[in-house]
Amino acid sequence: MGKISRYIKGATIAGALAGVTLAAPAQAQDTIKVGVLHSLSGTMAISETTLKDTVLMLVDDLNKNGGLLGKKVEAVVVDPASNWPLFAEKARELIEKEKVQAVFGCWTSVSRKSVLPVFEELNSMLFYPVQYEGEESSRNVFYTGAAPNQQAIPAVEYLMGEEGGAAKRWVLLGTDYVYPRTTNKILRAFLHSKGVSDDDIMENYTPFGHSDWQTIVADVKKFASAGKKTAVVSTINGDANVPFYKELGNQGIKAEDIPVVAFSVGEEELAGLDTGPLVGHLAAWNYFMSVEGEANSAFIKKWHAFIKDPKRVTNDPMEATYIGFQMWVQAVKQAGTTDVDAVRQAMYGQTVPNLTGGVAVMNTNHHLSKPVLIGEIQDNGQFDTVWKTDGEVIGDAWSDFIPESAKLTADWTYPWVCGNCEKPKYGMMMQ
């Protein structure tokens, strides 16, 4: 039923948008179009609407400062309605019909996997702003969120260390889809490499939107009572987090006893939650709203002015969107054209200052170098950074902890054409 409803909603909105874009072909030559491919309805609307607004803010800002190559930039917004196949259709529409030069979009890995063939077939460019499971490299996608070695691995290392409580037993909780399963596969391999046996790892998956956490939280408690310090690694996505954290609080699991580190819980997800009982639980990201610094406060100020709500929070995928957008703008300026192949080559080595200090660099494997932060939930719904990597960590497309991936490398600098090969492969760009 839900599926049909999404189709109808998607169709309605698409119709409305088509009306808008049909009315504006006269000025099409004077603008550079970018596509915004984020769900504005359905289960992911909660997270993705914010990113749509972020891109609109960035475009607005760019136009105020004179646009790009002497032209105005125009954002074309479509709504794939949290419906994965619809993502592919909308992507095709953006590239073929709207002739956008780059697309900013997708949140869940399954939506990214669904648009991937479209971008490769039509040789267009996608900026993907969310942390993900890695094990993928595409010539047409720039991954500006964290790869597992920029989030999951450092977080687990922190908890293993003396400062994080020296955890010896691990509970891997996740939502049942590709991102948690792959991340946990990598984590399991990593834990094995650190001498943790399978007996000390508990893995559990729940459906999207799971709300009855009694049994699982009780199981975690039982698992933790085996005499070794236990930590929970959560790849639970979206709505399900709220009842999960409520149940933790009610069953009296304190962060000192069993810390939970989450990879998908940011400021936005905490906004609907009383965080009092959760103080001390952790999250690993490349950005927290609470980090002090000029760049960040300027960004927050701009965001509040744009969204006209001083209570709205900022989060990591917003920073990743910001970095991706700035890099694209710089690359276009450098290449002097919006042609995809030229811009792609210009992307490598682009730098943009992070909002938390340091500099993000685009590497030839289409991943960024970014710092890793670990923060504790505070009772005001913000994170307090408790640990930070010394410098920036280079995103790794292929995990070193899965044997078959460890051999692989990715490099898309001309004349390389290799996203997943063991030996260098040279060749002309495929068209």
Added chain:
Amino acid sequence: MITYLGRLRICLVLSMLLSGFGGLPALAADEATLEKTVAGLAANGFDDKISAIEALGASGDKRAGPVLEAMVEGNLYTVKSDNSVVIGERKGNVYILRAPLTLAPVAEVSSQDITKIRVNNRLRGIIRGALGGLVLMSDDPAARRRAADDVFKARTMEMGPMLDKALARESDATVRTAMERALAAVNLTHATDSAVRIDAVKTLALDAGPDTRALLSQIAAVDGDGKPVEADAAVREAVVEALDELESRLAFLHGVEGIFQGISLGSVLLLAAVGLAITFGVMGVINMAHGELVMLGAYTTFAVQEVFRNSFPGLFDYSLLVAIPAAFLVSALAGVGIERGVIRYLYGRPLETLLATWGISLVLQQTVRTIFGPTNREVGNPSWMSGSLEITNGLLLTYNRIWIIVFSLLVLGLIALLLKRTTFGLRIRAVTQNREMAASMGIRTGMTDAMTFGLGSGIAGMAGVALSQIDNVSPNLGQAYIIDSFMVVVFGGVGNLWGTLVGAFTLGIVNKLLEPEVGAVLAKILVLVAIILFIQKRPRGLFALRGRAIES
């Protein structure tokens, strides 16, 4: 800002005052040492911080309590200008600073002038342990009990004498048990005499908590080469024996817990389905917007809470009592509107009703999204619904679930009374069984339809109040429960309240017994498959109603 000397003077005056009341224990460290220890809390290295915390805990000085409490709550700061340690409290844009030991106000500064002393989970655990020692003498038995549990977790050697002293003056039986448990843990960990340690194991074996299990398994563990960690063979033997006993008791408690969880899931299903049992079961209307009526109830709870938060923050705990009738009214009115506006034209055409109400559900969802936004809304739990009830050590039942079980049974009971014992109920039954006959007896059937639908919808709204306490209040709330609700009603037997009750609890318990074995995803699938098979065999559900009108 008061100078260091000034603060010292206040300290001295205050300590003299305190000693005048006999408040200072004999252990009290001299002022200078204590001041120095407090300054140590701001040390950079974790190890220095830890030794300062432990020294404060071991000092036994009552004044150390507020300092450590402030630290664990993240209210301890250092002043940037002179690096002194202060307790800070945010008030609007300024921080009110107090001297750590005297609690005397020192200054008001802005956030730029102070730096927070960072704590992490490891420090929090250590602080709680140290605090435990200080709170053991508190006047509040609940605080002493918590303190004993904290000491149990930290079990540092210094806690032994403090526990001895606290035990000597303890009169409350449950607190005594907790303290004895804590003392046993300290003795087992630190004592050298094997007889004392075996005694400790025996004390611990009386208790079935997961913490005890953790402690005993630690001692029974073997290292990487298969060599036992514990050197003393007699102690090891006692621990293994105690562990065996404990495991079997825990397994029993786990079973009890499983049943409770099943009942609690069942009561949630019951709440979501019982309104549907009236509109679908009694009236035969397939109302796809039922979930959205539940959602309306949840949003009403949010709106009521907002009013309470802004106007009567002191009465927040009672907001749910207002939200229940409010949610009933809002959803009931919406329900009557839907019935009068749409459904009454479609009686006897189930497919069209399904399509129309489904359209309404989308409209309601989008309306709520437009008004309240797509993000989750924060609905608070009143204090009497937070936390858990400890039946014995090792068996916790969370309050929110207990209240939902009680509430769902109450609602069901009220509906049963209403249908069986009131004129309104009689009319509903009459119209359901034979519309023409009822009409010719002078019953206004149209009105009865609207009221019945309103009743079912209002109950959905009340379910929304309960669900807002355990689930997200977002526009998607209703969608999550609509399938489950239909499942319960169809499985239980259409048109039968008892069927709904039995159906909901059966599904809840089966789901919860399956879940630990096969996981949440597979458990849901298995239950769904089982229901499909069951409906094949008995299309009318568990409790089939018989009668001419039903058969036709």
